[in-house]
Amino acid sequence: MNIQAEELNKTLQEVNPALFDMLSERGKAIFFPKKGILGQSAEAKGTTINATIGAAIEDDNSPMRLKSISKNLNIDASKAFPYAPSFGRPDIRARWKEMIYQKNPALGTAPISLPIVTNALTHGISMAGYMFANPGDEVLVPSLFWGNYNLTFINAYNAKIEPYNLFKDNGLDIEAMSAELMSEGDKKILLLNFPNNPTGYSPTVNEMKEIVASVEKAANAGKKVVVICDDAYFGLVFEEGIETQSPFAWLANLHENVLAVKVDGPTKEDYVWGFRVGFITYGIKGGTEELYSALENKTAGAVRGNISNASNLSQSLLLEAFDSPTYKEEKKEKFDILNSRYKAVKEVLKDPKYAEFFKPLPYNSGYFMCVELKEGIDANNVRQLLIEKYSIGVISLNNLLRLAFSAVAAKDVPTLFEGIHSACKELANR
Amino acid sequence: MNIQAEELNKTLQEVNPALFDMLSERGKAIFFPKKGILGQSAEAKGTTINATIGAAIEDDNSPMRLKSISKNLNIDASKAFPYAPSFGRPDIRARWKEMIYQKNPALGTAPISLPIVTNALTHGISMAGYMFANPGDEVLVPSLFWGNYNLTFINAYNAKIEPYNLFKDNGLDIEAMSAELMSEGDKKILLLNFPNNPTGYSPTVNEMKEIVASVEKAANAGKKVVVICDDAYFGLVFEEGIETQSPFAWLANLHENVLAVKVDGPTKEDYVWGFRVGFITYGIKGGTEELYSALENKTAGAVRGNISNASNLSQSLLLEAFDSPTYKEEKKEKFDILNSRYKAVKEVLKDPKYAEFFKPLPYNSGYFMCVELKEGIDANNVRQLLIEKYSIGVISLNNLLRLAFSAVAAKDVPTLFEGIHSACKELANR
Incomplete structure (x- = not known):
């Protein structure tokens, strides 16, 4: 195993050995290569003659670009044409994190990771699969679920999809979910998708409490639980008494045995389906800066090896909108x-x-x-x-x-x- | 195995059994889900009331969008905000294919697949890994290679990287490459990257002939050879006597045992590092429309499960530039x-x-x-x-x-x- 991966693993094991056990073999082996070309480029930042970058720069140090493209964009070329980091633009990562706290007050001041930018939410879920799903691992999903989870988990990572019954008596069948969490096996991967696709159902405030209690019960019984929160349709709640926050808000600081993984993004929240920007964010009780940094480095390494980085143009357009007074x-x-x-x-x-x-x-x-x-x-x-x-x-x-x-x-x-x-x-x- | 995957596999086996054997287990199992939501959406195209689409539409049928975003774009909203297909926009796929023929006259009129759009070239290489690299498979790369191949092949797919000596006497050590192709094992995955990163070397016209002859020799000896052409820096040849075409041009119609896989895109060709658009295109001797369609469906299925689709905005901006008279x-x-x-x-x-x-x-x-x-x-x-x-x-x-x-x-x-x-x-x- 690469020494950079070993260093990250050591950090995770020291801060929270349960979390380390939740990683897939692939998740254990991955790291963001800080010591190679990328690290050296970072060290050379600000040099007068910078021959490190695998990009073309105009003589005036602006990004090389074709007028036929730039004429259609009303944002600065430096925010559209160069690569974004594999981690994502630092500015949008910080802003999205701030917005996660604003939209989910139940988080309080619990520390969470800095979001890693993905190529929208499918890619966030795929990267969660990369990090946590070994061949044969079961991913617990409700009986009505988005069919693309099959390709994402089964085809790509050889994991299994284990559906539990979604509805009972006009509400959620939380007992069915809980039974799966309490079934044999130490490691559990639970996928929560609210508002649910295809049904458009979100838990009531009380149901959310029961969901959280079920996860806590499993954690107390020694299960190591990865909860992937697919928050694709976050924010679109149309009734009173329905939980408006992500399960992540209630799970991110719940238990040392519970890793909450928030997969979200502006695709539906901000009506930009074709922009391909999403985020993956972690929360676990007792999570330190070092622990989150290790998870971020691993995730960015997975992103780097898979897509290198997500659209800088899209990230920049979105950030500008987030900062608009009329947003x-x-x-x-x-x-x-x-x-x-x-x-x-x-x-x-x-x-x-x-x-x-x-x-x-x-x-x-x-x-x-x-x-x-x-x-x-x-x-x-x-x-x-x-x-x-x-x-x-x-x-x-x-x-x-x-x-x-x-x-x-x-x-x-x-x-x-x-x-x-x-x-x-x-x-x-x- | 899903019946849709079986149908695609049947086509491949009928047209070219060698090609079927080149697929990874993952590549054999993947398919683009045409019979589910996506197929039904396609069937509903043009209906007056279309409630199939997982997107939001304004009352006037234009894509829902925020002014803070659209004001920065001088292209039609329909080309920026909605999802692009997992296959990529049909218009840019057709245009890029046409451009591949234009830039590579040695292709002649040999049939090749319609390019599938990827999230730029790293993602194209990752999808090639998905389709062809089983755990333990060796990927043959030159001794000086782009370090990210490690994350892409080893970390993501548990494949191996087997470097062969790149230079000998101020030229390519084609013997070293050939020896690897002729070594034990029926299936070979060869990665060609010209101009090479990090050295900036492209083969001379004669060296290209020798490379092609080496691949042909291996194919004649019964090896099934997948040649991934990483054409990231295509087009930037600065000397006379150096091959200006992709190896793909010479390999796409060479032998029934040779699948040429072209991974390319505008990232460096058109100076859009941050746009994240690339293409993966196939060529094999005797490749029929059905064979290419099967490969395209499998690749688009891999894309769908991994990132769903690539930026529509970027694809549209690029297509408009390709069509510009000053391009x-x-x-x-x-x-x-x-x-x-x-x-x-x-x-x-x-x-x-x-x-x-x-x-x-x-x-x-x-x-x-x-x-x-x-x-x-x-x-x-x-x-x-x-x-x-x-x-x-x-x-x-x-x-x-x-x-x-x-x-x-x-x-x-x-x-x-x-x-x-x-x-x-x-x-x-x-």
Whole structure:
């Protein structure tokens, strides 16, 4: 094993041996190469003649660039064209960390790591898999989960996906989750995704407490628990009494046996799906600066070997928006639009006639909601009929339809459900 | 194994069983999930009410976006904010393929795959590792190679790096490379990186012929050879008689046992280090549309599980530049600047006094050149003295200094070598 990896591992073992045991073999071996070219480049920073950098510089020391590209950008060339560090831009990392505390007051002043920038959230989840999932390890996910977890964990790392039942009596089946956490095996990887994709469900304040208690119970029983919080749809909670903070806020300082891993980013929070910026952030009780630094170095090493670094251009555009005086107001405006669509769905579904063919699964947040079709109606047939006859697009998942109300104007919501109702009726009568 | 992966594998086995054997276990199992959410979204394209998409759309059907971000972009919102496909934007894929043919006339009309977009070149190499490198597989690299290959192949995929001697008698040691190709084992993964990082060497026209002949010899002997062409510095050749085309041009249609994998992109070709766009493209003799489609689907599946997709914004900005009438002229201007720096290095090194302390390794292209220090002079000491006393930054690699002339104005080149000379002199006399 490389000596730089060994040094990081020593730090982790000294501060928290349980955390070291949570790492995959790959996670144990990875490090950010500080002693090679990158370290030497860092040492040469500020030299008059700097021949270390693998980039081209104009004679005036600005980044070399083509006018056909720069003319379309209203930001400084130095923030768009050069490489960003594998760790991410230091300024956006600091700012995002500050924003994590602001958005999650339950964190208090608990120390957490500085976020590492990823190529948006899928990549954050992939890097969590790199760090923690050995071949054969089970990743505990709810029974309704984002299908791409399969490619991310099973195909890439040869891990297993172990689903637990998501809903019971119109709320979360936390017992099912807890049973998986308490089952055989010392190491547990739990994936929490709220608001959930595909259902658009977030836990109530009480359910969040039960989730946290279940994790604590497992930790007290000696389990070493990695909790990956996929916070893709963070911030989009539309009802009172629903938890508005990430599970990370409650888990990051819970127990020495619990590593909370927050995977988040502006993709949905700030409506930049095509920008590809995300973050991965760690929190563990008793986490010291050295411990977090070791985790950051390992994660940045994984990023370096996989994508080298994420878009500097995107990071810079986002940071500028975060610093804009109208940022909060602009976000509020978009939230209100999504909220109005959510409310339109709630309103329309008050009509009891729909219950004849389908009923909604619990939903209160995010982009999506699902309806469960009455037995005997094939969801895929409904989906196809909706396209052909009604020019309506929905996703079918087994006996469910997933509806992205994020993409439907409030005024069109009644037409959407009328269409589904008619299609179901037609198919039921065939 | 997923049925969609099996279908792709069947196609590969039918068209070219040797190619199927080149895939890693991971490469065999991967597929692009066409039958799930993504396939259903595709089917719903063009519907009046489209509730399939995991994105937010304004009531006017434009992408939801914040003004604080969009004000800094002079391109259409639809080309910046929504997701790009995991395969990459269809328009830039088609354009890049067309440009590969233009830049590599030796390809003729040989069919090659449509390039898959990656998060720049490191990610392209990482995806090649995903597709072809099993744990324990050797990746053949020259003895002077980019250190990040270690993280990409060893750390991520548990493969091995097997270096062969790079230089012999001021040219390439092609015998050494050939010996590795002919050594025990049926499957060979060869990595070619021209212009080479760190040396800035590209093969002469004759050396390229010998390289191709060596690969052909191995293929004729029954070896199944995956040749990964890391074309990061493509296009920057500064001398007559040096091969200006990628090895891919000569290998893509060479032999049924040779899969040429081109990893390239605009990062250095178009001076956009921070944009993170690259491409991975395949060529094999007898490659049919079905075969290439199967490889593209597998690669896009790997991309989907790893990063989901690459920056739409960056792809769109680049495509617009490619289509600009001044694009070629702008590139020529930048090439000329780099060429003038290269020429300045050649000129300065004509002075015989430098031979007292160092001599250049062969170089003719790219961003870099290396000097080998006389025995007894420690390169790292030289490097540190250069920073402290001369404000000059260079990279030390064992007994070499790597100099990025790409980052040094031609007028500063004499000062750079004067400084190195003085530092060497001082250390030699200590």
